[in-house]
Amino acid sequence: MSATGIAAPEAPSWPARLLRGIRHDPWSAIAWATVAFMLVFVAWPLAELARQSFIGQESGRFGLENYQTFFGSSYFRRALFNSLTVGVLGTVIALAIGLPLALAFARYDFAGKPWIEVAILLSMLSPPFVGAYAWIMLFGRSGLVTEAARGIGIELPPIYGAFGIALASAFALYPVVFLVVRGGLARVNRTLEDAAASLGRGRIGVVRTVTLPLILPSVLTAALLVFLGIISDFGTPSILGEGERFPVLATLAFSLYLSEIGAEPGMAATTCAVLVVIAMALVVAVRIFSTRRSVADDTGGGAPPIRLQGRAGALLGFGTAVLVAIASTPQIVVTVCSFLEVRGVVFQPVFTLDNFARAIDALGDALWNSLVFAGLALALIILVGSAIGYVIARRTGPLTRTLDLLIMVPYVVPGTVLGIGYATVFNEPPLLLTGTATIIVTVYFVRRLPYMTRASAGIVYQIDRGLEDAARSLGDPPLTGFRRVMAPLMRPGILAGAAIAWVEVFSELSASIVLYTGGTRTLPIAAYQQALSGDVGMAAAYATMLVGVAAAGLVLFVIARGSERERSLGWL
Incomplete structure (x- = not known):
């Protein structure tokens, strides 16, 4: 207690200081968190x-x-x-x-x-x-x-x-x-x-x-x-x-x-x-x-x-x-x-839906797994990729360069390599992920994050910094300013990156073929297995379903673009 009898204010605890620092500069926190994640799920397996x-x-x-x-x-x-x-x-x-x-x-x-x-x-x-x-x-x-x-x-x-x-x-x-x-x-x-x-x-x-x-x-x-x-x-x-x-x-x-x-x-x-x-x-x-x-x-x-x-x-x-x-x-x-009758291994010029009927009967949870895994991975890719793209475009220094490098490594590394790395590292504590849906979603996310990051960074480079300065001058916190000002302006780049990422995620085979189990089998794996088995009718049906669902998702992204001029696929 001081001489005047008034207690000196206590210094804030380190969690309080950490939270205050994050509120003041959330982008550095996001960059550090992403670097830590990529070190665990990219650098460590490799x-x-x-x-x-x-x-x-x-x-x-x-x-x-x-x-x-x-x-x-x-x-x-x-x-x-x-x-x-x-x-x-x-x-x-x-x-x-x-x-x-x-x-x-x-x-x-x-x-x-x-x-x-x-x-x-x-x-x-x-x-x-x-x-x-x-x-x-x-x-x-x-x-x-x-x-x-x-x-x-x-x-x-x-x-x-x-x-x-x-x-x-x-x-x-x-x-x-x-x-x-x-x-x-x-x-x-x-x-x-x-x-x-x-x-x-x-x-x-x-x-x-x-x-x-x-x-x-x-x-x-x-x-x-x-x-x-x-x-x-x-x-x-x-x-x-x-x-x-x-x-x-x-x-x-x-x-x-x-x-x-x-x-x-x-x-x-x-x-x-x-x-x-x-x-x-x-x-x-x-x-x-x-x-x-x-x-x-x-x-x-x-x-x-x-x-x-x-x-x-x-x-x-x-x-x-x-x-x-x-x-x-x-x-x-x-x-x-896929709509033709099959006798043995030869297609006949007779229209039929039997291939799809047999394919659906044997499909199990493959289609549902693909939609859920790809949907979760895409949501993460959009949220994290747009933020990281902004950081890469607006920040410089060792942290940004390290972040950019770690994100691009999975783009260069073959999917089979990353899948084997995951199966080798994450099959025992402290991170026992092998055989779970989490490891499939994670490898989807890591492999396709570069698409969103590059698309977002490319659009941010074209946006005047003065708009962000205006938002800050009005008292908007960094994340609020990003949500109100930058996110709408980044929308074309985000949608372009999301469309490409969706097609790649939904069709992914190279890494998931190493990591899947009976409960996490996806539609691409089912199509690949039927192609190897020699059942040409079911394989064609699975392949058509795979392309059709991917195309349907792409159409939704095209519709999300809004204007008539943008509804063509040229913006990709």
Whole structure:
């Protein structure tokens, strides 16, 4: 007590100081909490896999025994070679489809353009393994085209193996090339191309010497995304590779993990580590190459597309429609065949709903699980991703850079690797999550959070900081100002990120195939299992249901955009 008899005020307790700090600067608290979460659910599983890869499968000693086994075995080397082969071949095919489409859509307006664009974007709804199954329905040993050709004395080569995997993957991923490269072309000033043409360059020469150097970063980014998508995919090589006949690293890691259950996952961890090293090395290489070889264009944005009338517009519209129709063949075939009668393994030209009736009878909780798990993960992705996107766009410093890095790691790491990491780490206390719905929702959330983060950050960069300053000057706390001012302005980016995340989450297979149990089986897993079992009718029905539900969710996001102009799929 003081000399005047008045007690000195007590210092606030540390919880009170913590709460006051959070109220004053909630964004730092959100950033730290997210970093802590990502360290547990991203860094820890990957670090454990890295550690396990150095523990000898036979000796149990720390060292390079597993890597010596991997690179000394012709089987493991063949899996590595197969992964790189299908990755390169699929990327080349995807670029061959996506680049011409991007050039045509960025430079010209022609008949049917909006509808063709919708068809391109809708092809993203189908998971790659559905396309793989469709190609078997067409060109498999008893496929529709194979049987028709055999009937006239022509024996077609099999669709199985490297070419089939690359083709199915490319047809599933070419929209990525289209979207990324088209965005790059939109920022190229066409006066540079016109200037080159006025100097005597032909159209091909202009594209080669002017356009491609300007969009090189976009092309490299698209190629990287496609390549990573191919080498990390589990379903397509599992179906078209016929298991052990054509092993790739993703399927090899899964089979090794299954064979090592109950023991230390040495070789599975080593295979995962090789996959991660390939992915990270490519990301770094593309970043360095883009920085050194890109050409800056500071002359402004691109001009509006040229309207092609008459024969030229009709020919371009017809050509792009044919190309997109060929690329959309898997979805069309699966959907049509799901309504056809099956005798043995051959579809008959008889309409029936029996495939769907049998599929629903055997479905169990798979559809409900998919809707619940994907819905919960999407809600978390929207809430956390929009906040983190804001933090990344508005804050700088080590904390922000660490947060950005940790969030993007799951985008690069193959889903099978992350799934095996989760199964290895979270199968015992203190975090016993294996076999629960929580681990499925968590892996969905972690893998697709980058979509929302990037979409939100991109829109925040375009919003004037003065609007936030005005809200603060009126006395709004930070979170209130974000809710009242920033969230409505970020709505287009949030909806775009949510739409893409929904399609990816609902169709997820690579990680969940490692983590599911009988009670957490999802619709993609059910479709994949039926495709492997050889029940072609039920597999087609499941695949159609999968694409249909994903499309229905996408339509809801389109409706949420509001205005008539925004109701097309172009805002994606």
